[in-house]
Amino acid sequence: MPLIDLSHPLESGMPVYPGDPEVSLSPALRIADDDVAVSRLDLGSHAGTHLDAPAHVVRGGATVDQLPLEWLVGRAMVLQCPQTEARLLRVDDVGALTDAPPSGGTRPRLPFIVCLATGWDQRFGTASMVEHPAVSLGLAQYLWARGARVLALDTLSPDPTAGQQEDEGATSSSAMPVHEFWLGNGGVIVENLIGLTRLPGVVELSLLPLRFRGGDGSPVRAVARVD
Amino acid sequence: MPLIDLSHPLESGMPVYPGDPEVSLSPALRIADDDVAVSRLDLGSHAGTHLDAPAHVVRGGATVDQLPLEWLVGRAMVLQCPQTEARLLRVDDVGALTDAPPSGGTRPRLPFIVCLATGWDQRFGTASMVEHPAVSLGLAQYLWARGARVLALDTLSPDPTAGQQEDEGATSSSAMPVHEFWLGNGGVIVENLIGLTRLPGVVELSLLPLRFRGGDGSPVRAVARVD
Numbered sequence: 001m002p003l004i005d006l007s008h009p010l011e012s013g014m015p016v017y018p019g020d021p022e023v024s025l026s027p028a029l030r031i032a033d034d035d036v037a038v039s040r041l042d043l044g045s046h047a048g049t050h051l052d053a054p055a056h057v058v059r060g061g062a063t064v065d066q067l068p069l070e071w072l073v074g075r076a077m078v079l080q081c082p083q084t085e086a087r088l089l090r091v092d093d094v095g096a097l098t099d100a101p102p103s104g105g106t107r108p109r110l111p112f113i114v115c116l117a118t119g120w121d122q123r124f125g126t127a128s129m130v131e132h133p134a135v136s137l138g139l140a141q142y143l144w145a146r147g148a149r150v151l152a153l154d155t156l157s158p159d160p161t162a163g164q165q166e167d168e169g170a171t172s173s174s175a176m177p178v179h180e181f182w183l184g185n186g187g188v189i190v191e192n193l194i195g196l197t198r199l200p201g202v203v204e205l206s207l208l209p210l211r212f213r214g215g216d217g218s219p220v221r222a223v224a225r226v227d
Numbered sequence: 228m229p230l231i232d233l234s235h236p237l238e239s240g241m242p243v244y245p246g247d248p249e250v251s252l253s254p255a256l257r258i259a260d261d262d263v264a265v266s267r268l269d270l271g272s273h274a275g276t277h278l279d280a281p282a283h284v285v286r287g288g289a290t291v292d293q294l295p296l297e298w299l300v301g302r303a304m305v306l307q308c309p310q311t312e313a314r315l316l317r318v319d320d321v322g323a324l325t326d327a328p329p330s331g332g333t334r335p336r337l338p339f340i341v342c343l344a345t346g347w348d349q350r351f352g353t354a355s356m357v358e359h360p361a362v363s364l365g366l367a368q369y370l371w372a373r374g375a376r377v378l379a380l381d382t383l384s385p386d387p388t389a390g391q392q393e394d395e396g397a398t399s400s401s402a403m404p405v406h407e408f409w410l411g412n413g414g415v416i417v418e419n420l421i422g423l424t425r426l427p428g429v430v431e432l433s434l435l436p437l438r439f440r441g442g443d444g445s446p447v448r449a450v451a452r453v454d
């Protein structure tokens with residue numbers, strides 16, 4: 001079965017979330033001098049394609065080494081909601097994709113991993129990277145209630161980054177309502193995936209973080225396995 | 228199916244290969260001051276449980292972002308060869324494990340990933356960490372000829388680290404004959420796995436590196452899936 005890479009390359013000077021540490025890869029040892037090449041990696045825990053553990057916004061929240069591996073490897077639902085502007089995604093945008101089958105019956109429980117495929121990964125490194133579609137608190141609550149525990153995105157964040165949006169329907173006045181709801185409940189967020197718009201509706205995903213002791217997040221090598 | 232973590236935790240001041248960069252995790256942003264916790268990660272490309280790309284010892288060799296994903300996720304053979312001293316592992320130590328079935332016939336081709344389980348991960352962080360069992364060039368050549376492409380170990384290196392061993396049978400005078408043979412042929416080495424001695428003979432492994440552009444190696448979150 002072919003594996004599809006869903007991860008941005010990590011390289012010196014790459015775009016990062018505003019205010020995060022820069023990424024720098026530099027030689028520590030060289031073949032010419034030392035017989036081996038070893039690099040020094042300096043980067044933020046939320047560089048590139050990465051995972052947010054609850055400890056990213058919750059004091060005393062679960063850290064990246066405490067997450068259940070079973071949430072992060074397995075079947076995922078990919079909800080296609082391609083966007084051309086930085087609007088707020090609501091339940092109506094994806095509800096039909098998660099509905100009960102036409103034959104009726106109750107809505108099936110979602111897998112642990114749910115991906116929202118907006119296509120905004122194409123803007124990574126451009127000025128509009130930070131003006132991205134975001135997730136309404138209502139949509140986050142809907143996905144959580146249906147069983148999702150890993151909210152996986154091809155944008156910088158499920159919350160607005162550049163402060164350009166207001167969620168009229170939400171009662172929260174937080175600047176990061178989805179982070180606070182999702183991570184506050186012990187869930188996991190994965191940001192900056194690439195290539196989601198080319199995936200089928202159901203795939204096997206692997207979104208494993210490095211095992212940083214006490215870490216608030218980690219870059220991940222995200223891959224999909226398509227049957 | 229349960230997932231088993233085969234990765235050392237990454238933390239500040241953890242043991243590293245002699246001469247490699249130290250590992251340091253430190254706060255870049257704090258919840259109290261910045262509403263989010265983000266860490267600064269400073270580490271070597273061969274810290275903890277990690278992967279060596281050919282570029283680690285071969286000028287112009289494949290880099291970590293160029294490796295075939297299909298080599299790094301899938302069925303693996305785990306060869307149990309528990310060791311209590313830092314001797315050199317030879318074909319005789321594992322040959323019976325890779326033999327043809329008793330019914331005869333040709334020896335089956337090995338999967339891409341072959342693990343040598345010495346139990347030396349228990350010494351990680353102790354003085355004897357660097358005086359570990361190593362792999363003879365003959366054993367490496369045997370595994371490669373049988374189809375292995377990813378040599379996965381629970382020691383610091385397939386070659387002696389502290390220079391305490393000589394491979395009497397080898398014609399190479401290199402200090403790193405197995406690295407030079409295996410990576411020189413375009414293969415991949417994974418070092419510092421944990422828990423291999425508790426695995427069955429055949430498992431599904433995931434040994435994915437981060438996607439460092441042009442990188443010589445990368446920490447990995449290694450996991451096994453046991454049926």
